Amino acid sequence: MQDQIFLIGNLVIMAAYLAIMVAIVVPLVRAGQLISNKLATATALIFFSCAVGHGLHAAITWAYLAAGAHAGHTAHNGAPFWGWASAVWDAVTAGVGVYYWTLRRGYGILLGPGAMYLDPFGKNRLDEADARERAARDIAEAHRATLAAVVEHSVDAIIGLAPDGIITAWNGGAERLFGYPAGAVLGKHAVMLADEDGADHQEDVLTRIRNGERGVAYETRRLRSDGTPVDVSVSVSPILDHRDRVIGISAVARDVTAAKEAAERQRAIQERTQQAQRMESLGKLAGGVAHDFNNILAIIANYTEFAIEETAGTPGVQSDLTQVRTAVERATNLTRQLLTFTRGDAIQPRDVDLNAAIAEVRAMLERTIGAHIDLITAPATTPLAVHADPGQLNQVLLNLAINARDAMADGGTLVLEANTVTLDGEEVQMQPPLPAGTYARLLVSDTGEGMPAEVIAHIFEPFYTTKPVGRGTGLGLATVYGIVTEAGGSINVYSEPGVGTTFRIYLPLAEAGTSAMVPERQAAPPGGGRTVLVVEDEVALARIVTRILTGNGYHVLTAVSGAQALELFGAHEVDVLLTDVIMPEMSGRRLAELLTERRPGLPVLYMSGYSNGLLGTTHVLDGDITFIEKPFTAADLLHKLAAATRHSYSF
Known part of the structure; x- marks a missing residue:
């Protein structure tokens, strides 16, 4: 009976050890740490070996029991060694089991589903690794949040x-x-x-x-x-x-809109500087040639007169010498123009009324300009005095008028105007540039052939001309440039092929100190969020206008053609129309007619490089329209736009 109890005890202990081994191995397998968690795996092997030992012990005991029954005595009495061995083995395995359960209870290991056997040192290492991983995740999350904030803002x-x-x-x-x-x-x-x-x-x-x-x-x-x-x-x-x-x-x-505007402005300034340098170099060259050529002409003229006196009885020779004298006179006039261009000719400046100058030139032109040209003058409403040489001032007006006449072979309109204007000193199309101030302005406009940009870039250079051989010397506009700059003024040219040309001459006023001071001007009222439809086929100018209006509180819609303007008008609420007058395909006047048909009373402000006098006389625009001339300052545009809006909504 004792041997049977011993056998059963071994089997029970074997089953218990196997159960402990399974409780350790299953979580290890599920967590994928059967190989990496060496301590837990070794513990499982110990319990497995204990289970195997008890299993072998039970098998041997059963074998002795079977043999003893066959031989007529008990296995226990026949094998005292195995009894002592079993006792020792049971004591060892019991100690291992007690140690395992002590660790489990004392250190909280194998807690919860899927946990595994760990010693305290190993657990601390894993906790530290978890802390490092959490810290790394926090840093990565903070980095992503910072990057998202950078992107968003x-x-x-x-x-x-x-x-x-x-x-x-x-x-x-x-x-x-x-x-x-x-x-x-x-x-x-x-x-x-x-x-x-x-x-x-x-x-x-x-x-x-x-x-x-x-x-x-x-x-x-x-x-x-x-x-x-x-x-x-x-x-x-x-x-x-x-x-x-x-x-x-x-x-x-x-x-990059602002950057492109700045680049375009810088390019214009560089071109203007290069133009001034080129004109200065050409002036020095032309001045030197004129002086030397005058000496030669003086010799030719005098010897021609001597020869005429000596050949009084020879009519044929006299006739030939007369032709030589005529040629000398023409050459003398050319050199005089060169000297004027280079400021090398003697001038006698004094205070001159521009209205009187326009009247004097009109009297000369009426006799010579031709019936096919409609000559219109628009003097200033009050006397307008500048300090310049009267003869040279007349020469400027005559040269520009004659050029305008030649550009209108089939007839047209020529307008001479005088008025005052305030500049802000930022204009880039002035030759040469002028400081901010109030100036007298002469305008000579025509409805002739117009000029492309490549011609305008050279028109003030000596001997540059687009006229046929024998029709022009190329010194007329060079002389105009020299006279104007000598008087401290500047020139602006606006022209379009097939439409016409406007020359603007800016001269300092005769009153002392007037040109150096900008009169105080009341600030233009803010736009108040009103929507302006800007129609301008010149993209660079459209950008500038948009920037001016946006900065003063207007909401701007920009179109580069009449067709695009019609689309924008249909899709948005528009409070005022600002349009160029001369545009391809559809004029500003026609666009305004179409839009005011849709919305009667819509305020309209026209802008053009041509003078209002020219546009009105050619019936491009009516006389009672609101109009602003290019180039204009930001203040001029804002005041004109505010006035157009007030005028419309006052009814």
């Missing part, structure tokens, strides 16, 4: 796109640049930001990125939510996954 527009061009991300810079809130663009194609030409180019860029290009940078034009164009510099890059496949596209857009 960037001045540049940062846009995320799917590979097919669908907008997936839209930061605050994009909202400020294009005017769309994120909810209005997410899920839509980026083609909504481009015009027809820009859409084709945009699709080409997306295709290049999808085909493997790592980045594309370019400048283009995009459209804001209100339809106004904006010049942007765009950088497009692919977003790649771990296999270098394109899973998205990032686009960074920056508003």
Whole structure:
């Protein structure tokens, strides 16, 4: 009976050890730490070996019991060694079990589902590793939050796109640049930001990125939510996954409108400086030639007179010498013009009334200009005095008038005007530039052939002419330039082929100190959010006008043609129209007629490089319109626009 109890005890202990081993191994396998958690694995092996030992002990005991029953005695009495061995083995394994359960209870190991056997040192290492991992996750999360804040508050527009061009991300810079809130663009194609030409180019860029290009940078034009164009510099890059496949596209857009305006202004200043330097060099050369040539002409003229006296009885020779004398006189006039251009001729400046000068020139032109030219003069409302040589001032008006006559072979209108104007010193189309102040202004306008930009760039150079051989010397406008600059003034030229030309001559007023002071002027009232539709086919000028009006509180819609203006007018509420007069396809007057038919009483302000006097006499505009001449200052534009708005809403 004792042997049977011993056998059963071994089997029970074996089962208990196997259960403990399974309780350790199963969580290890589930956590994937059967190999890495060496301490827990070793503990499981100990319990496994204990279970195997008790199993072998039970098997041997059972075998002796079976053999003893066959031999007629008990296995226990026949094998006293195994009894002592079993006792020792049971004591050892019992101690191991007590040690295991002590660790479990004392250190809280193997707690909860899936936990595993760990010693305190190993647990501390894992806790430290967990702390480091949590700290790393916190740092990464803070980095992502900082990066997201940088992206959101960037001045540049940062846009995320799917590979097919669908907008997936839209930061605050994009909202400020294009005017769309994120909810209005997410899920839509980026083609909504481009015009027809820009859409084709945009699709080409997306295709290049999808085909493997790592980045594309370019400048283009995009459209804001209100339809106004904006010049942007765009950088497009692919977003790649771990296999270098394109899973998205990032686009960074920056508003370069102001930078382009600054570059254009700088280019104009450089051209103006180069023009002044070129004119100065040409003046020195022409002056030297004129003086030397005058000496030669004096010799020719005197010897010609001597020969005429000596050949009094030879009519044929006399006739030939008379032709020589005539040629000498013409050459003398040319050198006089050269000396005037180079300021080398003697002048006698005094106070001259421009109204009187215009009247005197009109009297001369009426006899010579021809019946096919309609001559109109518009003197200033009050006497307008400048300090200049009277003869030279008349020469300026006559030269410009004769050029205008030659440009109107089939007839036209010539307008001579005088008035005052205030400059802010920032005009870039003046030759040479003038400081801020109030000046007298002469305008000579015609409806002739006009001139392209490449001709205007050279018209004040000596001997430059577009007239046929024998019709002009190329010194007329060079002389005008010399006279005006000698008097401390400047010239502005505005011309369009097939339309006409306007010369503006700016001269200091005769009153002491007047030209150096800008009179105080009341600030223009703010726009108050009113919407202005600006129609100007010259893109650079349209940008400047938009910038002026936006800075004074107006909301601006910009169109470069009458057709585009009609579309914008139909899509937006417009409070006032500011349009150029002369434009391709549709004139400003025709555009205003179409818009006022839709909305009677719409305020309209016209602008043009031609004078109001010329446009009115040619019936391009009516006499009672609100009009501003180019070039204009910001203050002039704002006051004119405010006046046009007040006039319209006063009815």
